[in-house]
Amino acid sequence: MPHPYVLLSAAVSLDGYLDDTGPERLLLSSPADFDRVDEVRASVDAILIGAGTVRADNPRLLVNSPERRAARTAAGLPEYPLKVTVSGSGDLDPAARFWHTGGEKILYTTDKGAERARALGLATEATDAADATDVVPLGADLDWRRLLTHLHDVRGVRRLMVEGGGLIHTQLLTQGLADELQLVLAPIFVGDPEAPRLFGPGGYQSGRLRLLETRRIEDVVLMRYEPTAPGTGPLPAAADHHWLALACELAAQCPPSDTAFSVGAVVVAADGTELARGHSREGGDPLVHAEEAALAKLDPAGPGLAGATVYSSLEPCARRASRPAPCARLILDAGVRRVVTAWREPDTFVAGADGSGVLAAGGVEVLVLPEHEERAKAPNRHLLRRR
Ligand SMILES: NC(=O)c1ccc[n+]([C@@H]2O[C@H](COP(=O)([O-])OP(=O)(O)OC[C@H]3O[C@@H](n4cnc5c(N)ncnc54)[C@H](OP(=O)(O)O)[C@@H]3O)[C@@H](O)[C@H]2O)c1
C-alpha cells in the first residue's frame, strides 16, 4: 500500500495550543514564516486540512506567491496543489472559501457523509470558471490508510502537506502515518483549557522523534522532526526526501536553457543544517552547475563537509566541456561522502555519463530516490523530448 510522503505542519503556542477560542483565527506565525509555509505548499502535490479547520478558519489554502505558481506551471504541475479535506459528517458550508479558490478539491468522507455532502451540492464538475470537487466515500468509517492509498494511487499524490487541525495531526501521528513534522513555536500563551490543542491524547507510535532541523524565523522557531518507530529504527529517511524535494524545487527555478539541464542542489550537514544551495546558471553565469554553485559558497577547509550530504536533482556530472572539473570531482574534492539524487543523467549532452560510478569509485555513497524523478525531470522535458 504505497502512501504519499506525509508532512505535518502546524504553528503552536508556548503552552501547546493551535488557536484560542475567539471568533477570529489566532495568528501564531510571523510574516516570514507564512512565506516559508507558502514555499512548502508550492513544493507539494496536495494540502489536507480537517473539516474542523474549514469551519473554524475558512481558509483559502493557496500558494500566494505568483513566482512559485509560475514555477509550478513551468514544471508541468497544476498551478495549485490539490486541496483535500476530511469530514465524517459531510456537513460543510458550500459557501466556504475552500471550495471556491485554487484548483481541484477532494472531500474524503464516510458513506453517510457523502450523501450529506452531495445533498449540500459539494460535489461539482469542472467548468470554465471552477475546478471540480470530488466527494469520495471511504465506507462506514474513515480509514486513514485507505485515504492515503487513494491519494497516492488514484490522484498521483507523492507529497502531502497536512495543515491541521489537532484531531487530524493526532490521528496521523498516533497511527504511525506521518513522515515529518514541521512545528513552529510562537512566543504566545493562550492559557484557555477550552482552546484546541495541537496534539490530543492517544497511543503515539512515534517514539522519541529525531530532530532534523531548527531554524529561527523572526520571533518564532521552526523545528523539523522525523518520527521514529520504537523497535523498527527510523522510518524511511524523511530528511532525504525533504532535501531532495527542495533540490527539485530549485531546479524548477533555473533560468531556462536549450543547451543545459536545469538542476538544483543543496548541501546539508550531518546534523540537518543547510550549508548551501545552488542551481544551474545561478547569478547569470550560463555555465555554472547546481552542485558547483552550492559548493562554491562553502569554505573548503571548513568543518562539516565530511559528514555532509549533497542533494542534487540530477546525478552529478562525470564529464563536462565547459569547466576543468565535473561536479562528481568537485564533490570528491570537497570531502563529501554521500550524494542523494532523483535520476541518472541521460545521454542528452554526454554519452555514457556515469557520475554515480565516479563517486562510488571515490568512496561516496550514492542514493537514487526515484519518487522524485518526475519532479526533477519536469523543467528538462523539452531537452528529453528532442532526442
Ligand atoms: N495553528 C495552526 O497551525 C492551525 C492549523 C490548522 C487548524 N488550527 C486550528 O485548529 C482548530 C480546528 O482543529 P480541530 O481539531 O477542531 O479540527 P480538524 O482536525 O481540522 O478537523 C476535525 C474534523 O475532521 C473530521 N475528521 C477527522 N478525523 C476523522 C475521522 N477519523 N473520521 C471522520 N471524520 C474525521 C471530522 O469532521 P466532521 O465533524 O465533519 O465529521 C472532525 O470534526 C481551529 O481552531 C483552527 O484554528 C490551527
Ligand SMILES: [Zn+2]
Ligand atoms: Zn555538473
